[in-house]
Amino acid sequence: MINVEHLSKNFEGTKALADISLHIKKGSIYGLVGPNGAGKTTLIKHLTGVYQQDDGQIKIDGNFVYENNEIKEKIAYVPDELYFFPQYTIKKMARFYREVFSTWNEERYEKLKDVFMIDENMKINKLSKGMKKQVAFWLCISYMPEVMILDEPVDGLDPVMRKKVWNLVVQDVAERQMTVLVSSHNLRELEDICDTVGIMHQGKLLIERELDDLKSDVYKIQVAFKGEFDKSILDGTKILHKENRGSIFLYILKGNREKTISIIEQSNPAILDILPLTLEEIFIYEMGGVGYEIKDIIL
Numbered sequence: 001m002i003n004v005e006h007l008s009k010n011f012e013g014t015k016a017l018a019d020i021s022l023h024i025k026k027g028s029i030y031g032l033v034g035p036n037g038a039g040k041t042t043l044i045k046h047l048t049g050v051y052q053q054d055d056g057q058i059k060i061d062g063n064f065v066y067e068n069n070e071i072k073e074k075i076a077y078v079p080d081e082l083y084f085f086p087q088y089t090i091k092k093m094a095r096f097y098r099e100v101f102s103t104w105n106e107e108r109y110e111k112l113k114d115v116f117m118i119d120e121n122m123k124i125n126k127l128s129k130g131m132k133k134q135v136a137f138w139l140c141i142s143y144m145p146e147v148m149i150l151d152e153p154v155d156g157l158d159p160v161m162r163k164k165v166w167n168l169v170v171q172d173v174a175e176r177q178m179t180v181l182v183s184s185h186n187l188r189e190l191e192d193i194c195d196t197v198g199i200m201h202q203g204k205l206l207i208e209r210e211l212d213d214l215k216s217d218v219y220k221i222q223v224a225f226k227g228e229f230d231k232s233i234l235d236g237t238k239i240l241h242k243e244n245r246g247s248i249f250l251y252i253l254k255g256n257r258e259k260t261i262s263i264i265e266q267s268n269p270a271i272l273d274i275l276p277l278t279l280e281e282i283f284i285y286e287m288g289g290v291g292y293e294i295k296d297i298i299l
């Protein structure tokens, strides 16, 4: 559905995107993560046709995006910093959307009043930050987009509203195969909704994997032996992190889980626990592997 090939963008000497390729299947939810300044928003602004690339190409549903209004009409973009016409009420803004988007669904807009529960006669610039975000979702979801691109989407929303918004998004993915790209630093939340994850760093895509694959590939083990631990049994296994407390060794490993476990088991460990990693832990250890590790900070 979304295909980015060899995309590059420079801003006055800053390489914001460096030959990035990325693929998102129709009906999937793709989580884009990366440290501050990795290039996520710049990539999103190319996907939504705001920026023109220096090199490479972006296609959505087989069509180039830049200056293509037909494709842009199918995309809903909820940016980190929202913009509404000053002085407009929600109702007036909805009327504007109805004129601009041929797919506008009035019945849905009306139904969603029960979800968002904000008076549509309120001026948008009088609403709180979280309420403005709710309005952005309300309007976007009402025009039944084929693609939804979200930059820190639930930032500012309370926990109940976050849940409501994610439910609406997931419902549209399940029922009408909407495709979603979501950039967020809230990895705990992404973990619940994404099926694919892309990790960006310094304008490049380090990893693009299905979340289940990623989680089975990187894992944590806790191991202890009655006698001496012959660490050479882990030669040939990629170790992302290791620490030990007394006789208990904790490893974060990458690669073939079954093979490594069977090697350790052959040495008769007294304890061998295989523990799942959260997306947040995977992110931290993967970033450590490219020199972006957490260092002890003493002030």
Ligand SMILES: Nc1ncnc2c1ncn2[C@@H]1O[C@H](COP(=O)(O)OP(=O)(O)OP(=O)(O)O)[C@@H](O)[C@H]1O
Pocket: 011, 012, 014, 015, 016, 034, 035, 036, 037, 038, 039, 040, 041, 042, 043
């Ligand atoms: N309009 C611009 N002019 C100049 N440099 C820019 C511009 N927009 C982004 N950059 C630079 O491009 C790089 C990527 O920025 P970008 O906003 O895409 O990062 P990000 O991954 O979205 O970061 P964050 O997580 O902090 O929002 C940064 O080095 C930034 O300074």
